[in-house]
Amino acid sequence: MSAASQARRLRGPGELEIVAFERGHFTSFSACGIPYWVGGDVPERDRLIARSPEEHRARGIDLRMRTEVVEIDVEGARVRARDVESGAESWTAYDKLVIATGARPVRPDLPGVDSPGVHGVQTLDDGQALLDTLEATQGRRAVVVGAGYIGVEMAEALINRGYEVTVVNRGKEPMSTLDPDMGRLVHKAMAGMGITMVDDAEVTGFRTGDDGRVRAVATEDAEYPADVVVLGIGVRPETTLAEAAGLPLGERGGLLTDLAMRVRGQDDIWAGGDCVEVLDLVSGRERHIPLGTHANKHGQIIGANVGGGYATFPGVVGTAVSKVCDLEIARTGLREKDADRAGLQYVTVTIESTSRAGYYPGAAPMTVKMLAERRTGRLLGVQIVGREGAGKRVDIAAVALTAGLTVEQMTTLDLGYAPPFSPVWDPILVAARKAVAAVRSADS
Amino acid sequence: MSAASQARRLRGPGELEIVAFERGHFTSFSACGIPYWVGGDVPERDRLIARSPEEHRARGIDLRMRTEVVEIDVEGARVRARDVESGAESWTAYDKLVIATGARPVRPDLPGVDSPGVHGVQTLDDGQALLDTLEATQGRRAVVVGAGYIGVEMAEALINRGYEVTVVNRGKEPMSTLDPDMGRLVHKAMAGMGITMVDDAEVTGFRTGDDGRVRAVATEDAEYPADVVVLGIGVRPETTLAEAAGLPLGERGGLLTDLAMRVRGQDDIWAGGDCVEVLDLVSGRERHIPLGTHANKHGQIIGANVGGGYATFPGVVGTAVSKVCDLEIARTGLREKDADRAGLQYVTVTIESTSRAGYYPGAAPMTVKMLAERRTGRLLGVQIVGREGAGKRVDIAAVALTAGLTVEQMTTLDLGYAPPFSPVWDPILVAARKAVAAVRSADS
Secondary structure, three states: OHHHHHHHHHOOOOOOOOEEEEOOOOOOEOHHHHHHHHHOOOOOHHHHEOOOHHHHHHOOOEEEEOEEEEEEEOOOOEEEEEEOOOOOEEEEEOOOEEEOOOEEEOOOOOOOOOOOOEEOOOOHHHHHHHHHHHHHOOOOEEEEEOOOHHHHHHHHHHHHOOOEEEEEOOOOOOOOOOOHHHHHHHHHHHHHOOOEEEOOOOEEEEEEOOOOOEEEEEEOOOEEEOOEEEEOOOEEEOOHHHHHOOOOEOOOOOEOEOOOOEEOOOOOEEEOHHHEOEEEOOOOOEEOOOOHHHHHHHHHHHHHHHOOOOOOOOOEOOOEEEEEOOEEEEEEEOOHHHHHHOOOOEEEEEEEEEOOOOOOOOOOEEEEEEEEEOOOOEEEEEEEEEOOOOHHHHHHHHHHHHHOOEHHHHOOOOOOOOOOOOOOOOHHHHHHHHHHHHHHHHOO | OHHHHHHHHHOOOOOOOOEEEEOOOOOOEOHHHHHHHHOOOOOOHHHHEOOOHHHHHHOOOEEEEOEEEEEEEOOOOEEEEEEOOOOOEEEEEOOOEEEOOOEEEOOOOOOOOOOOOEEOOOOHHHHHHHHHHHHHOOOOEEEEEOOOHHHHHHHHHHHHOOOEEEEEOOOOOOOOOOOHHHHHHHHHHHHHOOOEEEOOOOEEEEEEOOOOOEEEEEEOOOEEEOOEEEEOOOEEEOOHHHHHOOOOEOOOOOEOEOOOOEEOOOOOEEEOHHHEOEEEOOOOOEEOOOOHHHHHHHHHHHHHHHOOOOOOOOOEOOOEEEEEOOEEEEEEEOOHHHHHHOOOOEEEEEEEEEOOOOOOOOOOEEEEEEEEEOOOOEEEEEEEEEOOOOHHHHHHHHHHHHHOOEHHHHOOOOOOOOOOOOOOOOHHHHHHHHHHHHHHHHOO
């Protein structure tokens, strides 16, 4: 809908007819907000909806809700759509096609995964179903499967709802988007909040009671009693249609586009959002990063191009930020294993600092890990685990990565300083200074 | 002391003798922290002291406290120092000299300025004197003269102490480091906190009572009753010694150095901190920016160079951040008048956004003003006025300025996004998008 809206801004209804198909019940909602709605921070579902179908239609977009596209006929330049309720199908021709099919949550094919009480949290309907379960359930034991962003955010949500929370995670540490040493800090902090953290554990099934409802999550070694289970295992690009149409997919199953977000090899088909792979500007490789902020940018760019303008999406540096209660977790750029895979040699440094001047009230500890390339000293990545004021500091590194700065250049960055905001050396500068020394000694 | 410490790290006492002269009672203290000590956020003075004279001496620095250098003999490569207590003088020869004389507060030559109850806040002694006055004073009316960083921070401190605060300010709006339209927002917010804001008012003198203590601050138009007065008018480089020694000063009275912080035209003299002018990387001109974070960097760089290493200070982009209660104020780069003075043509845009996703609790409004160069679209400056979470966002712009990014490049920056941290489009991105449109329409 972002692409449709942007195209409409550039071309009025007399110049460009826009038809949009949506198989679900909602448009333009914030999936990222679902954990906060479930947790009670957001009081009602409709707060997460940026624009209703009626609002889109009022702007001259022919939006067909509960209508699923089931085939793309590239050669014939048309799509076949099915009315979800009636099953009726029809073909619609296009001059230009935008594919924004998003991602689908990973749902492991395990015994009991479809039992009542086991919930995903991708759509607003998922969120409502989970809230209904929470309301109907007497017990207070919740198990979250997965310890990535969705997993840790759902752990917070369930704590806020008064649950005893267990997080069961396949990785050695939670937050596999961090290096394990930084993930360890997240483990400790979450355990310190009273969350039971089970790492290195493969779920083998979901035990159910006589009523068919979920009662426990089983791993190879143990069973974790559960009155409710939330799956936060991640998502994959939803590219079934695109694949069937013969469109090019990358290693992670996402559509491949050029810099204008046009599907490679196609003149009239664009793709964006969670169904595409994007260029990682640091490693030079494609990645799949399902994030609303990228999807929104893609929509703007596609809409500009479809509307006769010009815009490109240069790529990402892999920035992400999350929180669990007062714990803030952020990363950008490459982890050690990403750098290894990209053929880069690097140094790593880790420093402890505080969010504010040490003498200022509320100065909270923060750990910053920094990766820099050997010899060149180019910044490769930053990971932060801390408390209030830690997370958004990653933006400093995100811009530095985009600009290709070295850690030496970073040591003199003119960052905002006052005691309530930062120590006299911002934690990012402290890390950069240490990284300079590490780069130097690595080649001496 | 930062320079001395860094040089000592590189060269032991057997290799390099380090003598340091300090006329005051303290070393290595955070002047920026004084408002928070006065306001009660920092419970005791010694929290502001990073390192005592004894600690410096333990590291092999011959630190001579209460000893004022009164002459630099450049040709003879020696300094004349006076013991403040005894008045005894002696010459000390140097191979290398570092000038770090700091800045002196502007103290207007007005009737009554030296009366008891009128306070500056530059040194720890100043802070203690002010606290003593606050303790001894029954009345609860405070007048702050000046509405720059020190002025607004002292307004907060005095509010925290329970005073009725009036801020008298010569400019049309407070915070002249912002454009007046953004300063207006600060005026409104401070007035909304119950602070009496008097703009466009030249102080003509300080009225005293029969006991000689200050009773009111007089301007051309009015008198403002005061039980205590704080001067926050700004500072000037303390370069009397340097000027007498014939060293080169800039338009603002600060020492001029090369990129290694060596005084121009001198082989063996360095200078840093509040007594130097620094290169503004955006305008290409020298500026005087008295800020602890720059002074600390200068010290590191000078210490490295004096210690036989190599480091440079490329310049600043003019980042500053401050707060008054929950109001956050930040700026980086050029104001409109700076850009005019630099011969740059530019567009400006101002946007309203929020610190977090609009549906997330605590999402606070934020105004961002952005300047971009005509035609090139290069970012020239950003100003932010908002609440919690607003101030440090200026760092994104500070790095972008350092890297010379255009506002178009900024629209695709990969900044940290999650509902508790940012709207799906960070306010800086919203401003950048609007600036792109403004740049385009300015030349169409």
